[in-house]
Amino acid sequence: MIFENFGFYLKEALLSFRRNLLMYFASIMSITVIFIIVGIFLLISLNLNFLLEDLESQFEIVIYLKDDISTTELNNLKNDIASREGVREVTYISKEKAFQRLLKNFEEYKDIFEVIEGNPLPASLEVKTEDSSRIESIAKGIEKLKGIEDVEYNKGFLEKWFKITGFLHWGGIAISILLLVASVLIISNLTRITVYVRRNEIEIMSLMGATRWFIKWPFLIGGFLQGCIGAVIALATLYKIYFLVVDKVQQSIPFLPLITNRIELLPVGLIIVLVGCLIGFLGSMISVGRYILE
Amino acid sequence: MIRMFHVDKIYPNRIVALKDINVHIKKGEFVFLVGPTGAGKSTFLKLIYRGIIPTRGQVIIDGINISRLKPKYIPYLRRNIGIVFQDFKLLYDRTVYENIAFGLKAIGATNFEIRAQVKKVLNLVGLEHKKKAKPHLLSGGEQQKLCIARAIANEPMILLTDEPTGNLDPDTSWEIMQLLFHINIRGTTIVIASHDKLMVDQAKKRIIRLDRGHIIEDNPKGTY
Ligand SMILES: Nc1ncnc2c1ncn2[C@@H]1O[C@H](COP(=O)(O)OP(=O)(O)O)[C@@H](O)[C@H]1O
Numbered sequence: 001m002i003f004e005n006f007g008f009y010l011k012e013a014l015l016s017f018r019r020n021l022l023m024y025f026a027s028i029m030s031i032t033v034i035f036i037i038v039g040i041f042l043l044i045s046l047n048l049n050f051l052l053e054d055l056e057s058q059f060e061i062v063i064y065l066k067d068d069i070s071t072t073e074l075n076n077l078k079n080d081i082a083s084r085e086g087v088r089e090v091t092y093i094s095k096e097k098a099f100q101r102l103l104k105n106f107e108e109y110k111d112i113f114e115v116i117e118g119n120p121l122p123a124s125l126e127v128k129t130e131d132s133s134r135i136e137s138i139a140k141g142i143e144k145l146k147g148i149e150d151v152e153y154n155k156g157f158l159e160k161w162f163k164i165t166g167f168l169h170w171g172g173i174a175i176s177i178l179l180l181v182a183s184v185l186i187i188s189n190l191t192r193i194t195v196y197v198r199r200n201e202i203e204i205m206s207l208m209g210a211t212r213w214f215i216k217w218p219f220l221i222g223g224f225l226q227g228c229i230g231a232v233i234a235l236a237t238l239y240k241i242y243f244l245v246v247d248k249v250q251q252s253i254p255f256l257p258l259i260t261n262r263i264e265l266l267p268v269g270l271i272i273v274l275v276g277c278l279i280g281f282l283g284s285m286i287s288v289g290r291y292i293l294e
Numbered sequence: 295m296i297r298m299f300h301v302d303k304i305y306p307n308r309i310v311a312l313k314d315i316n317v318h319i320k321k322g323e324f325v326f327l328v329g330p331t332g333a334g335k336s337t338f339l340k341l342i343y344r345g346i347i348p349t350r351g352q353v354i355i356d357g358i359n360i361s362r363l364k365p366k367y368i369p370y371l372r373r374n375i376g377i378v379f380q381d382f383k384l385l386y387d388r389t390v391y392e393n394i395a396f397g398l399k400a401i402g403a404t405n406f407e408i409r410a411q412v413k414k415v416l417n418l419v420g421l422e423h424k425k426k427a428k429p430h431l432l433s434g435g436e437q438q439k440l441c442i443a444r445a446i447a448n449e450p451m452i453l454l455t456d457e458p459t460g461n462l463d464p465d466t467s468w469e470i471m472q473l474l475f476h477i478n479i480r481g482t483t484i485v486i487a488s489h490d491k492l493m494v495d496q497a498k499k500r501i502i503r504l505d506r507g508h509i510i511e512d513n514p515k516g517t518y
């Protein structure tokens with residue numbers, strides 16, 4: 001049925017656009033702004049995840065060893081830890097290496113270090129994990145092993161990180177949902193108005209013997225187009241803004257990892273356009289169901 | 295073709311528009327529904343195309359009891375009934391041609407069918423030369439003809455017209471009446487609600503006379 005008369009539906013929908021140009025313009029602009037905001041949240045969320053993945057590779061547990069540990073004990077320990085689930089890599093840092101690192105990192109205090117007799121730094125094992133959320137459990141499991149002086153990991157930072165990203169993530173979702181509901185209402189409202197504007201056409205069609213769906217389709221297509229056009233404009237704008245911002249950020253913080261791969265951003269575009277179409281359809285559906293009876 | 299059994303219509307404001315109506319209008323008949331304003335003529339027509347449902351009684355159209363018709367079947371009832379409204383219900387921002395085409399499109403006619411039918415009915419009512427005009431540029435009689443053309447474009451079994459000569463001069467009214475006779479001769483059942491005394495007297499057709507919701511006369515060859 002829809003395909004048979006699609007030309008007519010589209011023509012009537014576009015006729016309605018032409019006649020109420022200003023109202024449709026306002027509606028589409030609102031949808032555009034909403035989708036830009038939602039898109040920004042989506043991009044921030046994606047980038048935080050991307051950043052986390054990058055940071056995760058740097059998170060590690062440092063195990064300080066007792067000075068009297070034997071070579072066999074050390075090897076056993078190293079193998080044991082390496083075989084644990086979630087552990088990616090174990091590196092041994094000898095006392096000497098630790099001291100050299102210290103010297104290298106704090107060259108300006110070289111004099112002070114030279115006064116110190118012997119090497120006070122402990123040897124250590126540096127453990128890289130596969131997943132930052134498992135650091136704590138892995139560290140807890142290692143603590144009880146023999147030959148270990150102390151286990152250190154960056155608990156505070158991780159907790160803060162999850163707190164901040166979690167807040168941004170859920171806050172973004174909540175605001176996005178509110179805005180999307182608002183956009184449904186915007187489209188539903190304009191559909192209600194156009195149903196009123198076209199009440200003569202609707203009455204005539206109904207009295208001529210048009211089915212209810214036949215009468216409804218032009219309005220549904222109208223809503224669909226509003227959502228779709230709004231989303232597409234938002235997408236084009238977001239694309240421009242995003243790469244502009246990414247450029248600026250990378251100039252001032254060059255090592256900050258951001259998503260620049262266009263393929264990785266494709267799902268964002270698809271989601272925005274799909275949700276736009278869906279919302280347009282839904283919004284008009286609500287009004288059409290309520291105001292076009294019999 | 296049209297039967298009513300003990301039909302009452304009481305509007306929500308408790309006005310009794312029709313009371314115990316029993317009629318039988320056969321296929322191909324030409325019937326005048328007469329009576330003073332407020333007698334219930336328009337209400338009678340609305341019952342036939344299910345613009346309203348009777349408060350009591352049965353309305354049967356072509357063997358189907360439409361009092362209990364499910365809403366989704368109403369469009370198919372209406373495709374068999376052409377209606378000429380008292381207030382025309384034309385689309386004034388569309389041309390003569392588009393007004394008729396719109397009505398046909400509404401019931402899913404193809405573009406090919408539409409072109410053929412619109413041409414045919416415009417010829418029949420004599421508006422072929424005005425097909426590109428907007429309705430507000432037409433005279434009252436021409437607008438009435440356009441309404442008739444739109445109503446019969448789908449070749450319905452029944453044609454209902456509400457006060458078709460209401461605001462027209464006698465000559466134009468008679469022209470419209472001739473047109474309706476012509477359509478009737480081709481087999482369409484026609485019901486005309488009218489209080490145009492001159493017209494009804496000239497036509498010498500069946501008259502159903504309503505007064506305050508009651509049928510007070512049903513005369514096969516009456517005068518007003
Ligand atoms: N929709 C309506 N609601 C309430 N009362 C109505 C409605 N339509 C008609 N009436 C009343 O019903 C009576 C019959 O009206 P109508 O059928 O229009 O008469 P006619 O067409 O013969 O002038 C009148 O008293 C009118 O006021």
Ligand SMILES: [Mg+2]
Binds near residue numbers: 336337380456
């Ligand atoms: Mg009337």
